Amino acid sequence: MELEELTRFERARLLGARAIQISMGAKPLVEIKDSLDPIDIAYKELKEGVLPLDVIRNE
Numbered sequence: 001m002e003l004e005e006l007t008r009f010e011r012a013r014l015l016g017a018r019a020i021q022i023s024m025g026a027k028p029l030v031e032i033k034d035s036l037d038p039i040d041i042a043y044k045e046l047k048e049g050v051l052p053l054d055v056i057r058n059e
Contacts, residue, residue, distance in 0.1 A: 003046060010055050011046070018042035018053055 006014070019038035022028060028041045029050040035041070045051045
């Protein structure tokens, strides 16, 4: 799912869930340069389209 298609609530949930995974030892899927903050890493994964989570909507 594209970054623009997500609501702010979906984006927050995805970033939070992935940040927890990273803080618990999951390997980042992007190159880390500036920040070691799990939320920053999760946001970079989301922007680059490699976030290993997805949103399933029941519409």
